[in-house]
Amino acid sequence: MRRSTLLALLVPASLLSACIVEAPGGSNPNERRQAVVTQVPPLSVKNGANFEDKVELVGATVQPGRIAPGDAARVTVYFKVLKPLEEDYLIFVHVEDAEGRMERLNADHKPAGGLYPTTQWKPGETVKDEFSILLPSGASSRALNLWMGFWHPETDARLQLKNPDAVRNDGRSRILLVQVPVEQR
Structure with missing residues (x-):
């Protein structure tokens, strides 16, 4: 027996007709205002990158969630301290x-605005680090990739990524924190 014949026998004809549902908010200006935003909400990402079993990058936010050429975005990153850093x-x-x-573009910086060096970080703490990125005027990017990690300027050494299969990285202990969309004006 063909499938359509079987359906006709099992399901009443009144239930086989198409169903059209109108989406809410079509003509009410108040409902439309609730659906329109003036700014893309922050991007929030979870990460889990483990640097030498000493620091875990827990997550981050980027505000606003889309950047335009000539504008800046504020990035907030959270690090869980696992072991002391020497x-x-x-x-x-x-x-x-x-x-x-x-x-x-390089945005290298001391953690927590230079107020809390890594040698003072204590196991169990979650350290908040904030910085800004500025997209130059005239940039024609579709999106920006934010790569990050830990670097010791005197030795040029990086804290090594212990779980490269768990996070996006370039194989050189540089993790892809987030991709930020660029607004074209």
Whole structure:
């Protein structure tokens, strides 16, 4: 027996007709205002990158969640301290065009605005680090990749990524924190 014949026998004809549902908010201006936003909400990402069993990158937010050429975005990163760090590391941040068309922007910095060096971090703490990225005017990127990790400027050494299969990385202990969409004006 053909499937359509079987359906006709099992399901009443009144239930086989098409069903059209109108989406809410079509003509009410108040409902439309609730659906329109003036700014893309922050991007929030979870990560889990483990650096030498000493620091775990827990997650981050980027505000706003889309950046336009000439504008800045605020990045907040959260690190869980697993073991004491014997060296004062900088946090390196490489901002790159997702298509590789623009020159890399570096946003390397001391953690927590220089107020809390890594040698003072205590196991069990979650350290908040904030920094800004600025997209130059005239940039024609579709999206920006934010790569980051820990770097010791005197030895040029990086804290090594212990779980490269668990997070996006480039194989050189540089993790892809997030891809930020670029608004074209």
